[in-house]
Amino acid sequence: METMLEARELAKSYGTGAGALKILDGISFSVKKGEFVSIVGPSGCGKTTLLMALAGLLKPDAGAVSFKGKVLTGPSAGIAVVFQDYSRSLFAWKSNLENVVFGMIRNTTLSKAEKRAKGRELLAAVGLDGFADHYPWQLSGGMQQRVAIARGLASESELLLLDEPLAAVDAQTRADMQDLLLELAERFQQTCILVTHDVDEAVYMADRVVVLTRRPTRVDHDIVVDLGDRRDQITTREDPRFLEIRHDVMAAIRRFRAETPLAEKA
Ligand SMILES: Nc1ncnc2c1ncn2[C@@H]1O[C@H](COP(=O)(O)OP(=O)(O)O)[C@@H](O)[C@H]1O
Numbered sequence: 001m002e003t004m005l006e007a008r009e010l011a012k013s014y015g016t017g018a019g020a021l022k023i024l025d026g027i028s029f030s031v032k033k034g035e036f037v038s039i040v041g042p043s044g045c046g047k048t049t050l051l052m053a054l055a056g057l058l059k060p061d062a063g064a065v066s067f068k069g070k071v072l073t074g075p076s077a078g079i080a081v082v083f084q085d086y087s088r089s090l091f092a093w094k095s096n097l098e099n100v101v102f103g104m105i106r107n108t109t110l111s112k113a114e115k116r117a118k119g120r121e122l123l124a125a126v127g128l129d130g131f132a133d134h135y136p137w138q139l140s141g142g143m144q145q146r147v148a149i150a151r152g153l154a155s156e157s158e159l160l161l162l163d164e165p166l167a168a169v170d171a172q173t174r175a176d177m178q179d180l181l182l183e184l185a186e187r188f189q190q191t192c193i194l195v196t197h198d199v200d201e202a203v204y205m206a207d208r209v210v211v212l213t214r215r216p217t218r219v220d221h222d223i224v225v226d227l228g229d230r231r232d233q234i235t236t237r238e239d240p241r242f243l244e245i246r247h248d249v250m251a252a253i254r255r256f257r258a259e260t261p262l263a264e265k266a
């Protein structure tokens with residue numbers, strides 16, 4: 001299978017000199033076309049920093065990211081990001097529908113009316129059919145995040161990067177949104193990288209889980225989630241193999257937490 005994204009020895013520090021904080025410490029992994037890869041790691045380890053580097057939005061100090069075989073030097077039309085800080089990523093002066101339509105900005109084949117129709121369809125898909133003409137600030141945090149997800153999907157970009165997209169969503173909606181994301185990623189044939197600190201979510205959603213160490217972060221291990229393409233909230237989560245993988249990832253994260261000084265724990 002074709003490689004979609006490759007990270008090679010990514011390193012990044014914030015600040016310089018004595019006050020420099022080393023975040024990424026030689027991160028390497030690759031993602032194939034059509035794969036769904038989860039990245040998990042302890043909070044504050046550098047997951048958002050890594051995702052921004054993968055999106056071409058943050059220049060690493062060393063190493064490189066290749067997207068479809070070409071080294072990224074900046075943001076790419078083929079990569080969409082759903083940001084962790086969704087409330088700041090939506091336009092307050094645009095309606096929810098206009099925010100979703102904005103995700104299609106690079107689409108030159110659809111007419112304005114077709115984009116609006118598709119935008120309404122996507123909002124309906126994330127359970128917000130009645131809210132197309134409302135503004136993001138009129139919605140709860142979880143609903144705003146769903147608008148941001150609809151916008152991310154609207155781009156139909158080949159690669160979708162998701163930074164803890166469901167963190168602000170309640171448990172029941174969260175399960176529904178997980179299934180919706182899987183279904184839409186498949187429908188739009190998007191390759192996905194999901195950053196989350198929720199181990200169950202990471203395993204449930206992915207074909208592979210990349211486990212990061214605490215900061216400065218490296219890839220601790222890379223696990224294939226051999227649970228098939230069809231996931232089900234009840235049967236998948238009861239599958240002995242699911243529990244085995246979950247155990248493995250959970251144990252790694254607990255080990256990192258035990259190594260972390262209390263003052264640094266979030
Ligand atoms: N722009 C920045 N300047 C300085 N420090 C930062 C910046 N962004 C993040 N950090 C710090 O880098 C570390 C990793 O942050 P982040 O990538 O957001 O981690 P995560 O997403 O895993 O919680 C944290 O300690 C955070 O405080």
Ligand SMILES: [Mg+2]
Nearest residue numbers: 047048049084
């Ligand atoms: Mg983060």
